[in-house]
Amino acid sequence: MTDTDSEHRVLAPLLDVCADIYRRGWAENHAGNLSYRLSDAELDEFPLDGSGPVLPLEEPFPELAGNSYLVTAAGSPFRLLIKDPRTHCGIVRVGEDGASLAVLWGFAGGRRPTSELPAHLRGHIAQAAQDGEHTVVLHCHPTYVVAMTHVHPLDEVALTRALWATNSESILALPRGVGLLPWMVCGTDTIGIESADKLREFGVVIWAHHGVLASGASGQAVLGTVESLEKSAQTWLLTRGEGQQEITVPQLRDLATAFGIESPAGFLD
Ligand SMILES: [Zn+2]
Incomplete structure (x- = not known):
């Protein structure tokens, strides 16, 4: 694991589920994606510097404005998530207008949320x-x-x-x-x-x-x-x-x- 202990407390239960799903054969190759609504307390466990990209949302979601989600990355195999979560998943926050996603953590190497x-x-x-x-x-x-x-x-x-x-x-x-x-x-x-x-x-x-x-x-x-x-x-x-x-x-x-x-x-x- 490359994440810190505090990040790990939030990530581990979800990464375990993804690894389990892969082992059962329900997420072959690049199949499978997961999202999790983070509480403010859970978000505080991650070092957020606000330097990540802001991604447009084709369809705005004003109902979700300000919410933060842990999301698996597009094209990332579930079997690799637990080995390198910073690359194969990330945290996004929905903008106040509901029309954009700010990447707060993860998605290293320019990866993006699941399609x-x-x-x-x-x-x-x-x-x-x-x-x-x-x-x-x-x-x-x-x-x-x-x-x-x-x-x-x-x-x-x-x-x-x-x-x-x-x-x-x-x-x-x-x-x-x-x-x-x-x-x-x-x-x-x-x-x-x-x-x-x-x-x-x-x-x-x-x-x-x-x-x-x-x-x-x-x-x-x-x-x-x-x-x-x-x-x-x-x-x-x-x-x-x-x-x-x-x-x-x-x-x-x-x-x-x-x-x-x-x-x-x-x-x-
Ligand atoms: Zn599918």
Whole structure:
């Protein structure tokens, strides 16, 4: 590690999550990106001299003015993050007009924030409106989830039910269900806007034939969500075509009642 102890206290939990995601095979090559809303106290742990570049935002985000985020760099592999965080991630602050990002730390060698940053920032806006607890937005490529979008009908309710039906704890880990978007070009405003709507409703959205975008109160929380989603998708694929039985809708209703889960309207009809 080249960072100081105080920086390390903030960075380590997030870098550990990125390394874990890489080891699981969900962030191959340059895939995967993460953003984290920093508190003022956490920001104080970093030496900030104000000499970094200011990057324009194509689409202004006045709702986020003054907020600071730790963001992974475009083209930076998750496997290298923990070895050289100053190069492969950085801290940006949204300008007071919401139209620019000041680089406060990191992004050494002229690196820039992930190209999926618009989706992340819209995700942070959506989650701030929903519940101020969510600080992390993560994108990665969980293998079985992506594979399932090639063979399961791209219907949000049917896909959620198929996932819930694989394991009694699936509905507990994904109580709001799972959002689903059809294939679309990544890194665009369109996918950012539609993903934010899904994050507001579900907290996790599958991008067909690509991956997932998920938010959570911490790196571990969001990793847990994706882990549960991936396990259910893996089980569904392993039993596809051969399963003789599964958890039924009445049984899912029993689980929802037992654990006080209010599933989205129409998901357990
Ligand atoms: Zn991706």
